[in-house]
Amino acid sequence: MHVTIVPRCLWIPNVIVLMALVPLCTWAQTKKEVPVSPSNEPQSTATATFGGGCFWCVEAVFENLDGVHDVVSGYAGGNTPNPTYQQVTAGRSGHAEVCQIHFDPNRVAFEDLLEVFWKTHNPTTLNRQGHDIGTQYRSVIFFDDEGQKETAEAYKRKLDQSGAWKDPIVTEISPLVEFFEAEKYHQDYYRLNPFQGYCRAVIVPKMKKFKEAFADKLKTSN
Numbered sequence: 001m002h003v004t005i006v007p008r009c010l011w012i013p014n015v016i017v018l019m020a021l022v023p024l025c026t027w028a029q030t031k032k033e034v035p036v037s038p039s040n041e042p043q044s045t046a047t048a049t050f051g052g053g054c055f056w057c058v059e060a061v062f063e064n065l066d067g068v069h070d071v072v073s074g075y076a077g078g079n080t081p082n083p084t085y086q087q088v089t090a091g092r093s094g095h096a097e098v099c100q101i102h103f104d105p106n107r108v109a110f111e112d113l114l115e116v117f118w119k120t121h122n123p124t125t126l127n128r129q130g131h132d133i134g135t136q137y138r139s140v141i142f143f144d145d146e147g148q149k150e151t152a153e154a155y156k157r158k159l160d161q162s163g164a165w166k167d168p169i170v171t172e173i174s175p176l177v178e179f180f181e182a183e184k185y186h187q188d189y190y191r192l193n194p195f196q197g198y199c200r201a202v203i204v205p206k207m208k209k210f211k212e213a214f215a216d217k218l219k220t221s222n
Contacts, residue, residue, distance in 0.1 A: 045069060046105045048113050049076060049142040051096035053129025054123035058099040059204050060190035061120050061210050066219045067108025072100045073182040073189070076142050077174060085183055091134040098142065102180055106144050111146060115157050117141070120210055124167035130202070139169075142176035150171065185197065 052058050055073040062071045075157030076081050087093040101113060122130055123139045141147040152173050160169050190203050211218060 008079040025166065026151055043169045044104050044106050045102050045146060046110070047101065048101045048110060048148070049098050049144070049179060050101065050113075050117045051098040051140040051142075052117060052123075053075070053097070053139075054198075054202070055097040055099050055139045055146060056199070057121070057129075057203050057206055058097075059116075059188070060207055061116065062086050062099060062101050062113070063188070063191070064207075064211070064218055065103075065108065065113075065116060065214070066217055067112075068101055068103045068219075070102040072101060072102075074183060075180045075187045076176060076178065077140060083180055085186065088136050089134075091136055093136075095136060095180070096138050096140050097136055097182075098140070098179070103215040108217070110151055111155065113140075114152060114215070116210075116214060118155075118159060118169075119213065120169070120206065122165075123171045124165045126170045138172060139175065140174065142171075142174055142179075144176055149175070 050058060050062075059071045059073050062068050075088050075093070075095035076098045078088070078093040080093035080095070081135050082085055083093040088095045088097065100217055103113065121139060125139075127133065127135045127138045129137050129139075141148075141152045143152060156171060156173065159165070190199050190207075193199055194204075
């Protein structure tokens with residue numbers, strides 16, 4: 001089946017209400033440094049890797065969550081070494097756009113990250129988030145260990161049984177084999193480009209609903 005991929009620069013915001021929260025709804029070489037606490041002691045750090053459509057959206061959400069040190073946009077789950085954005089967005093590499101979230105498990109639990117993840121995208125649409133269509137936009141959790149796998153699978157079962165969505169959750173839960181950091185211009189994209197068309201049409205309304213729903217879990221600067 002041939003799927004036409006609509007570039008984000010041509011996206012027409014005539015169905016924004018369908019893209020926001022449900023159910024409230026080449027490879028950069030420079031790594032970001034994980035900040036240290038005011039006491040200069042390293043903070044506890046764990047990682048979670050999620051794909052929920054465009055990684056600009058996922059990054060924008062989790063960068064505002066208390067207990068998150070850093071969020072890095074990238075690619076995972078494919079079969080092309082060192083994929084470029086052009087290869088991924090064309091659906092040729094098999095990778096998904098993902099964000100790797102570095103967080104303090106003493107301040108925010110993996111389950112809390114899962115709650116935010118599942119409530120800030122539509123996990124019932126296969127290989128699609130709004131106008132972003134293709135396996136590169138699939139809903140996916142790449143787990144680091146058996147603990148994350150078991151927690152994610154149990155949470156997914158609970159959500160399906162709760163009837164939170166009328167359709168089954170199709171989120172993929174797979175082991176993280178390799179994470180490739182995306183090109184530098186994708187990092188902190190929404191923060192650095194708040195007036196870009198896609199950001200204004202898609203991310204701004206998503207962020208508004210996210211901040212209303214998770215007001216008690218935001219960083220104090222927000």
